[in-house]
Amino acid sequence: MKIAFAKPALPTEGALVVSVLADGVLSPTAAAIDAQTGGLIARAIAASRFEGKKDQTLLLLTPHGLEVSRLLLVGLGKPDEIDALTAEAFGGAVVAQLQAAGDTLVTVAVDNVSGASVFAADLAAHIGYGAKLRSYRFDKYRTTEKKDEKPSVKKVVITLDDHSDAKREYALLQSVAEGVFLTRDLASEPANVIFPASLAAQASALTEHGLEVEVLGEKQMRKLGMGALLGVGQGSECESQMVVLRWNGAEDKSAAPIAFVGKGVTFDSGGISIKPAAGMEDMKWDMGGAAVVIGLMKALALRKARVNVVGVVGLVENMPSGTAQRPGDVVTSMSGQTIEVINTDAEGRLVLADALWYTQGQFKPKIMVDLATLTGAIIISLGDAYAGLFSNDDDLANQLLAAGKGVGEQVWRMPLGEPYDKQIKSDIADMKNTGGREGGSITAAMFLKRFVNDVKWAHLDIAGVTWAKKDGPVTPKGATAFGVRLLDRLVAENYEQK
Amino acid sequence: MLKVDFAAAAAGAQALAVGVRPGGVLGAAAQAVNTDGILTRALATLKGFKGEDEETLSVFTADGLRVLVGLGDGDEDDDEDEPEALRLRRIGGSLFIDLADSGIDHLTVALDLPAELAAELAYGMRLRAWRPAARYQSKPDPDEAWTLTAATIVTDDPTAAAAHYARLDAVAEGAALARDLVVAPANELTPPAFVERVKMLESLGVAVEVLDAGRACLTLLQAVGQGSQHPPCLVVLRWTGGKPGAAPLAFVGKGITFDTGGLSIKDDEDMDEMKGDMAGAAAVVGTLHALASRKARVNAVGVLAIAENMPSGRSLRPGDVLRSYAGLTVEVVDTDAEGRLVLADALAYTAATLAPRVMIDLATLTGAVEETLGRHRAGLFCADDTLADALFAAGEAEDEALWRLPLTDRYDEALKSLAADLRNCSWDDDAPDALHAARFLQHFVPEGLPWAHLDIAGTSEQEEDGPLAAEGPKGFGVRLLDRLVADAFEE
Numbered sequence: 001m002k003i004a005f006a007k008p009a010l011p012t013e014g015a016l017v018v019s020v021l022a023d024g025v026l027s028p029t030a031a032a033i034d035a036q037t038g039g040l041i042a043r044a045i046a047a048s049r050f051e052g053k054k055d056q057t058l059l060l061l062t063p064h065g066l067e068v069s070r071l072l073l074v075g076l077g078k079p080d081e082i083d084a085l086t087a088e089a090f091g092g093a094v095v096a097q098l099q100a101a102g103d104t105l106v107t108v109a110v111d112n113v114s115g116a117s118v119f120a121a122d123l124a125a126h127i128g129y130g131a132k133l134r135s136y137r138f139d140k141y142r143t144t145e146k147k148d149e150k151p152s153v154k155k156v157v158i159t160l161d162d163h164s165d166a167k168r169e170y171a172l173l174q175s176v177a178e179g180v181f182l183t184r185d186l187a188s189e190p191a192n193v194i195f196p197a198s199l200a201a202q203a204s205a206l207t208e209h210g211l212e213v214e215v216l217g218e219k220q221m222r223k224l225g226m227g228a229l230l231g232v233g234q235g236s237e238c239e240s241q242m243v244v245l246r247w248n249g250a251e252d253k254s255a256a257p258i259a260f261v262g263k264g265v266t267f268d269s270g271g272i273s274i275k276p277a278a279g280m281e282d283m284k285w286d287m288g289g290a291a292v293v294i295g296l297m298k299a300l301a302l303r304k305a306r307v308n309v310v311g312v313v314g315l316v317e318n319m320p321s322g323t324a325q326r327p328g329d330v331v332t333s334m335s336g337q338t339i340e341v342i343n344t345d346a347e348g349r350l351v352l353a354d355a356l357w358y359t360q361g362q363f364k365p366k367i368m369v370d371l372a373t374l375t376g377a378i379i380i381s382l383g384d385a386y387a388g389l390f391s392n393d394d395d396l397a398n399q400l401l402a403a404g405k406g407v408g409e410q411v412w413r414m415p416l417g418e419p420y421d422k423q424i425k426s427d428i429a430d431m432k433n434t435g436g437r438e439g440g441s442i443t444a445a446m447f448l449k450r451f452v453n454d455v456k457w458a459h460l461d462i463a464g465v466t467w468a469k470k471d472g473p474v475t476p477k478g479a480t481a482f483g484v485r486l487l488d489r490l491v492a493e494n495y496e497q498k
Numbered sequence: 499m500l501k502v503d504f505a506a507a508a509a510g511a512q513a514l515a516v517g518v519r520p521g522g523v524l525g526a527a528a529q530a531v532n533t534d535g536i537l538t539r540a541l542a543t544l545k546g547f548k549g550e551d552e553e554t555l556s557v558f559t560a561d562g563l564r565v566l567v568g569l570g571d572g573d574e575d576d577d578e579d580e581p582e583a584l585r586l587r588r589i590g591g592s593l594f595i596d597l598a599d600s601g602i603d604h605l606t607v608a609l610d611l612p613a614e615l616a617a618e619l620a621y622g623m624r625l626r627a628w629r630p631a632a633r634y635q636s637k638p639d640p641d642e643a644w645t646l647t648a649a650t651i652v653t654d655d656p657t658a659a660a661a662h663y664a665r666l667d668a669v670a671e672g673a674a675l676a677r678d679l680v681v682a683p684a685n686e687l688t689p690p691a692f693v694e695r696v697k698m699l700e701s702l703g704v705a706v707e708v709l710d711a712g713r714a715c716l717t718l719l720q721a722v723g724q725g726s727q728h729p730p731c732l733v734v735l736r737w738t739g740g741k742p743g744a745a746p747l748a749f750v751g752k753g754i755t756f757d758t759g760g761l762s763i764k765d766d767e768d769m770d771e772m773k774g775d776m777a778g779a780a781a782v783v784g785t786l787h788a789l790a791s792r793k794a795r796v797n798a799v800g801v802l803a804i805a806e807n808m809p810s811g812r813s814l815r816p817g818d819v820l821r822s823y824a825g826l827t828v829e830v831v832d833t834d835a836e837g838r839l840v841l842a843d844a845l846a847y848t849a850a851t852l853a854p855r856v857m858i859d860l861a862t863l864t865g866a867v868e869e870t871l872g873r874h875r876a877g878l879f880c881a882d883d884t885l886a887d888a889l890f891a892a893g894e895a896e897d898e899a900l901w902r903l904p905l906t907d908r909y910d911e912a913l914k915s916l917a918a919d920l921r922n923c924s925w926d927d928d929a930p931d932a933l934h935a936a937r938f939l940q941h942f943v944p945e946g947l948p949w950a951h952l953d954i955a956g957t958s959e960q961e962e963d964g965p966l967a968a969e970g971p972k973g974f975g976v977r978l979l980d981r982l983v984a985d986a987f988e989e
Contacts, residue, residue: 381932
């Protein structure tokens with residue numbers, strides 16, 4: 001679906017979208033159309049429950065007096081509450097309503113809203129962004145889907161006076177959207193398609209956008225002593241990989257980078273501590289953290305972010321087999337610390353342990369943020385409304401909280417602390433890889449913390465937010481790419497040269 | 499029970515504890531009894547003793563028993579934020595338990611402490627010196643009997659220390675009462691027996707009112723208790739230490755004397771600790787006891803929702819719809835999510851009839867909070883930042899730590915019912931039930947009333963011995979609320 005911006009002009013085909021403010025106050029374009037059609041919009045509002053509240057819509061078919069096939073009214077709510085997220089939800093609502101309605105062209109008329117803190121150009125750009133994000137569809141394996149079940153909309157034209165400003169702003173957002181789409185694709189792909197080597201190949205393809213990509217195989221990782229990561233992959237036929245993606249967009253190419261680290265378990269059967277059959281198919285997206293890092297790196301490269309960034313993803317497949325890791329095995333991590341593997345299904349932290357250690361030692365980053373679909377406990381803790389945020393640094397944590405609010409990918413800070421660390425003491429090794437049911441996400445974070453030195457670090461447990469069971473405002477059901485927009489904002493607000 | 503007094507000198511003590519810092523640095527009192535360098539020699543011989551917090555070493559000398567007490571140096575990386583008072587409580591608690599069954603009955607403690615910290619040390623000893631009433635054992639093992647029953651703490655201003663300790667002792671008494679109530683088996687502490695126990699607060703000047711749940715239109719409370727042979731009730735405790743007529747602070751406690759789960763019966767493993775499902779109410783009773791004993795200058799009410807949740811021929815059934823005290827209808831999809839039902843009525847009743855300025859409830863409410871925060875922090879749900887910050891600070895100061903969790907309408911979908919205004923929980927096993935429960939309760943609290951909900955399911959009891967309590971009930975909430983009152987609300 002293409003998003004375009006143009007001068008205001010009433011369309012002669014397709015669907016037309018106009019906005020209505022709280023209490024049924026018509027936007028200028030809506031008022032003009034109302035006048036032109038002899039009060040059509042006012043009558044429709046009076047006859048319905050539509051009041052112009054945020055997220056409300058009212059669809060009028062073949063509106064009398066207009067050449068378009070559909071007129072969609074979308075509520076913007078109260079002017080002083082309108083922000084970028086309102087606009088994105090607006091764009092999302094347009095796509096949700098019209099995507100499969102039959103029209104190929106949608107025109108969205110955007111007006112300046114007096115009393116709003118955002119200008120028409122921002123509104124328009126974010127409406128386009130919301131529409132783009134909501135239009136995502138993973139349908140490459142649907143071979144028998146009928147044409148009338150497929151989306152019909154090919155183009156969304158957003159009309160306003162400042163259309164060139166909006167276009168410029170949208171270009172940046174579109175880069176992020178492309179990163180989001182890559183992440184969603186990678187997370188949606190089944191595990192027979194996305195396995196460590198094929199995921200590494202997908203990451204390597206990003207060199208076309210100016211990223212430097214390096215792939216480490218098992219031999220190199222063994223040399224580096226990554227016993228924790230390698231232990232997880234040893235039951236699989238697929239060779240484990242570690243991929244390093246670098247984007248050097250700062251003026252000083254040698255300035256310390258910021259680092260993002262992702263858990264990439266391309267399929268997590270649980271290993272010998274095998275999971276129950278019900279729901280195991282979800283484990284194809286246990287590489288959600290790695291997918292976010294890869295999508296984020298693409299977004300930053302596309303929008304030529306003025307910052308040095310390194311992305312590191314540890315890619316393994318966790319399978320039961322004759323060569324698989326056993327519960328009770330002791331592995332030696334790259335840090336030299338030994339780990340007793342109590343449960344082979346607590347494997348994400350083993351992968352991250354080596355990935356984090358490698359990243360901080362190799363790249364001396366300013367900050368290090370990891371993302372992982374790490375624990376079931378975080379789902380019971382926070383549901384799907386927030387990702388869990390764990391950090392050893394209040395400033396970084398606050399930056400992430402603010403970025404999350406700004407883009408609508410909310411995080412909730414969770415505690416770290418010495419008492420929780422006691423739960424992962426092992427009888428025979430330096431630590432064990434599970435701390436029991438109580439505070440399960442916190443003990444996982446404490447495990448990771450043992451592999452983090454003095455660097456400012458944050459860990460995002462995204463197990464509850466990576467896959468949506470129902471449609472959200474700008475996220476269709478399925479892979480959400482939660483984290484790409486959040487971290488892009490984190491970089492833009494705090495770490496990029498202005 | 500430990501009797502504590504304070505003195506200016508350690509003269510003639512048979513059993514004497516003295517302080518040592520890391521590196522074998524003896525405190526002043528230790529040097530005074532280092533006759534012929536005996537303590538120095540003992541330290542040189544026993545290299546395992548580092549002088550860290552909570553370490554003790556007993557040395558027998560011609561003058562009597564000398565106990566070297568590690569004092570640490572106060573700036574270890576791990577605990578750099580720990581207040582000194584908390585550190586001394588821990589040291590006191592560990593010292594008590596190390597010597598509790600040693601055969602000595604009186605210990606003099608000379609750690610060269612100023613008055614307030616001497617009192618804090620004694621407080622730690624006093625808190626650790628609680629254990630369940632002897633009547634629960636018919637043949638106590640004499641080897642496990644505690645001989646240590648009295649301690650004299652040496653400090654330069656014994657009068658000031660005693661005054662500070664008197665206040666702490668009142669709180670320790672309240673915490674001990676809360677522990678007594680939690681540890682009492684459910685065949686002893688039935689709803690009527692709980693009410694009888696609570697009436698003893700009348701002797702401290704606390705007014706006790708008992709309301710029949712049915713007659714008071716507390717339909718949810720009545721329904722949860724209807725399966726039991728013991729009728730449920732709401733108890734209102736009033737302490738009027740502040741200006742007459744001033745709006746009180748309200749503490750509301752979940753008091754399920756035993757929770758079988760009802761018809762949605764628990765499996766045996768989950769049922770094991772359910773005599774403690776009244777720990778929220780116990781903490782409220784303990785807090786009121788503490789406030790009254792120390793004559794706190796504040797008006798406070800304690801509200802206890804007391805019921806026993808049993809399966810029987812007249813139990814509440816899954817699917818039943820009830821009209822709550824507040825008027826909202828509730829579909830009970832799981833009779834084991836009963837705590838939020840009794841609290842809903844108790845909160846609505848408290849807000850409507852007692853006109854509190856602030857309302858705080860405590861409840862062993864969800865297993866989910868244990869999975870979320872483990873046993874080291876209780877869940878804090880509060881829409882009022884000022885109250886939340888005050889509670890968080892009190893928790894840090896008293897080592898009854900809290901962590902704020904989201905209270906938001908983003909979970910409302912999960913509480914929608916086809917049959918009523920609300921259902922009492924979601925069906926999904928993976929649901930964030932602690933958050934759902936908190937949001938459920940919020941529907942019964944009038945907007946504008948500062949309210950906090952503390953989910954103490956993970957923190958009310960501990961599975962191993964700690965410095966201030968043995969394995970078992972901690973009396974969690976008493977110290978926290980007492981501190982909150984003292985720091986934020988007392989005249």
